[in-house]
Amino acid sequence: MSAQLQEWDDTIVAIATAPGIGAIAVIRLSGKNSIAIVNRLFTSKNLEEQPTHTLHVGLLKAGVEIIDEVVVALYKSPRSYTGEDIVEISCHGSPFIQQQIIDACIQEGARLAKPGEFTQRAFLNGKMDLTQAEAVADIIASQSQASKQTALKQLRGGFSNDLSGLRNRLIEFAALIELELDFSQEDVAFADRDQFLFLINELSTVTDKLIGSFRLGNVIKNGVSVAIIGKPNAGKSTLLNALLNEERAIVSDIAGTTRDTIEESLNINGVIFRIIDTAGIREHSGDTIENLGIERSRSNAGKASIIIHLIDLTDNGSSDFEWLKQFNAKTIKVYNKVDAGGSASANENDIFIAAKSGIGVEQLKNVLYKHAIGEEINIENTIITNARHYSALLKVKEALSDIKVGLLNNISGDLLAPDIKRCLNYLGIITGEIETDRDILGTIFGKFCIGK
Structure with a gap:
C-alpha cells in the first residue's frame, strides 16, 4: 500500500457542504501542508502552534483583503477522518x-479535490476498509431509515x-496446506481434513x-418500482393521489387524461x-399521442418490480390484458370503486379498495411492503446492498x-491451494485487504460527491 500512499503527498481542498446559499459553509483541506496553507491566510493566531481538535475564530485574508470572519477547526494526523x-x-x-x-487556498499550494478523494x-x-468507505457514500445517498441504518452498520464494520472472521480462519488452514507442500517429501499432514471440511461448510x-x-x-438501497396499470378511468391517478395523500396527478372523467x-x-x-402512474390501456385508440402513452405503459409494467393491475368494479367489460399474463408473479390485482357497487370473482390475494375515499389504501400499502420485503427488516443482520460485493461473494x-x-x-494440498487462494482473493477484494486495482478505486470513489 506504501506505493499508493506516495501518490497522495499533496494537499487537497473542496467545499464539504451542499452547494448554494446557506447560513454557513465548510471548506475542507487535507494533506501535510493543510495547516500551513490556512495559517498563511488566517491572521489571528499561529495555527501551527495550536493543539489538535481545537476551534479558532478570526479573519481570513488574501493579502491585505479580508475574505471573511471564519471558524477554523484543526484535526492533526493521525486523529482525523483521512489520517492526514x-x-x-x-x-x-x-x-x-x-x-x-x-x-486563496489553491494560490497557497492546495489543489481542488476530486470526487470522493477525502x-x-x-x-x-488505513482509517477504514473498502466496504466502510462505500458505506459513507450510501449514508449520503440514503433516502429512508432502513437504507441509513444498513449503511451505518456497514460503516461501523x-x-x-x-x-474478516471468515478470511482469518481460512488463512489458518491455507498456511497449514502450504506447510504440507514444504514437507511434501516427508508425506506428513498438518491440516485436519475433517475440520477443514467443517469450516468450508460453515x-x-x-x-x-x-x-x-x-x-x-x-x-x-434502490427502492421498489411499482407500475399502476389498467383501463382508462379505472382510477389510477386517483389511487396515486391516495397513496401519496396529496393531489399529485390530474383526475377527470375524461378517458385518456393521463x-x-x-x-x-x-x-x-x-x-x-x-410509484408510476401510467396511461390508461385500451386495445384500440385513434389518438397517436395516446397510443404512445399506452406503449410506454406496457414498457413500464415490464420493467417494474411490482405491477398493480387496477380494475374498475363498475366496468362490465373485460379488464384482462393478454400481454400481462407473463408478469403474473409480480402482479397484484386491485379492484377499485368498491363503494360504488359491482362485483368480481377474485382470489384471496386480490384487494378491494375505493381510491377516492381511501378505503383499503392502507391495506394495499401493507401488501406492497410484504410483496417487496417478505418480512420485517432486521437491521441487526448483515445485509448486502452493493452489487460489487454481491459479484465477489x-x-x-x-x-x-x-x-x-x-x-x-x-x-x-497442491491442488487445493489454488482454490483456497482464489477464495481468499475475492474476500480481500471486497474489503480492500489485498492490493486493489487503481481503476476500480477510481470507479468506486468517483461516485462520491466532491468534498467527501
Missing part, C-alpha cells in the same frame, strides 16, 4: 465567499467483521446467507417505493464449492 492533517473552515454561506476561500485517502491511510452457509440478503439489500407516466416516491415502513461461493469437492475427493 485536516483543516475545516466554517465561513458565511455565500457562494462568492466560498469560491474566494478555495481560490474518503479515498481515508481508505489508503459489521460486514467487514463478518468477512463458510458456505454464511456466504449463502450474505448472497441471499442482496435482494432485500437492493430493495433497501397521456404520459407520472412517477412519485412513497416511503412505507422505511422502504422507498417509486458469488466468486467466493464458487471457490468454496471447488474446495469442498476437492476435500471430498481427497485431492492433494
Whole structure:
C-alpha cells in the first residue's frame, strides 16, 4: 500500500457542504501542508502552534483583503477522518465567499479535490476498509431509515467483521496446506481434513446467507418500482393521489387524461417505493399521442418490480390484458370503486379498495411492503446492498464449492491451494485487504460527491 500512499503527498481542498446559499459553509483541506496553507491566510493566531481538535475564530485574508470572519477547526494526523492533517473552515454561506476561500487556498499550494478523494485517502491511510468507505457514500445517498441504518452498520464494520472472521480462519488452514507442500517429501499432514471440511461448510452457509440478503439489500438501497396499470378511468391517478395523500396527478372523467407516466416516491415502513402512474390501456385508440402513452405503459409494467393491475368494479367489460399474463408473479390485482357497487370473482390475494375515499389504501400499502420485503427488516443482520460485493461473494461461493469437492475427493494440498487462494482473493477484494486495482478505486470513489 506504501506505493499508493506516495501518490497522495499533496494537499487537497473542496467545499464539504451542499452547494448554494446557506447560513454557513465548510471548506475542507487535507494533506501535510493543510495547516500551513490556512495559517498563511488566517491572521489571528499561529495555527501551527495550536493543539489538535481545537476551534479558532478570526479573519481570513488574501493579502491585505479580508475574505471573511471564519471558524477554523484543526484535526492533526493521525486523529482525523483521512489520517492526514485536516483543516475545516466554517465561513458565511455565500457562494462568492466560498469560491474566494478555495481560490486563496489553491494560490497557497492546495489543489481542488476530486470526487470522493477525502474518503479515498481515508481508505489508503488505513482509517477504514473498502466496504466502510462505500458505506459513507450510501449514508449520503440514503433516502429512508432502513437504507441509513444498513449503511451505518456497514460503516461501523459489521460486514467487514463478518468477512474478516471468515478470511482469518481460512488463512489458518491455507498456511497449514502450504506447510504440507514444504514437507511434501516427508508425506506428513498438518491440516485436519475433517475440520477443514467443517469450516468450508460453515463458510458456505454464511456466504449463502450474505448472497441471499442482496435482494432485500437492493430493495433497501434502490427502492421498489411499482407500475399502476389498467383501463382508462379505472382510477389510477386517483389511487396515486391516495397513496401519496396529496393531489399529485390530474383526475377527470375524461378517458385518456393521463397521456404520459407520472412517477412519485412513497416511503412505507422505511422502504422507498417509486410509484408510476401510467396511461390508461385500451386495445384500440385513434389518438397517436395516446397510443404512445399506452406503449410506454406496457414498457413500464415490464420493467417494474411490482405491477398493480387496477380494475374498475363498475366496468362490465373485460379488464384482462393478454400481454400481462407473463408478469403474473409480480402482479397484484386491485379492484377499485368498491363503494360504488359491482362485483368480481377474485382470489384471496386480490384487494378491494375505493381510491377516492381511501378505503383499503392502507391495506394495499401493507401488501406492497410484504410483496417487496417478505418480512420485517432486521437491521441487526448483515445485509448486502452493493452489487460489487454481491459479484465477489458469488466468486467466493464458487471457490468454496471447488474446495469442498476437492476435500471430498481427497485431492492433494497442491491442488487445493489454488482454490483456497482464489477464495481468499475475492474476500480481500471486497474489503480492500489485498492490493486493489487503481481503476476500480477510481470507479468506486468517483461516485462520491466532491468534498467527501
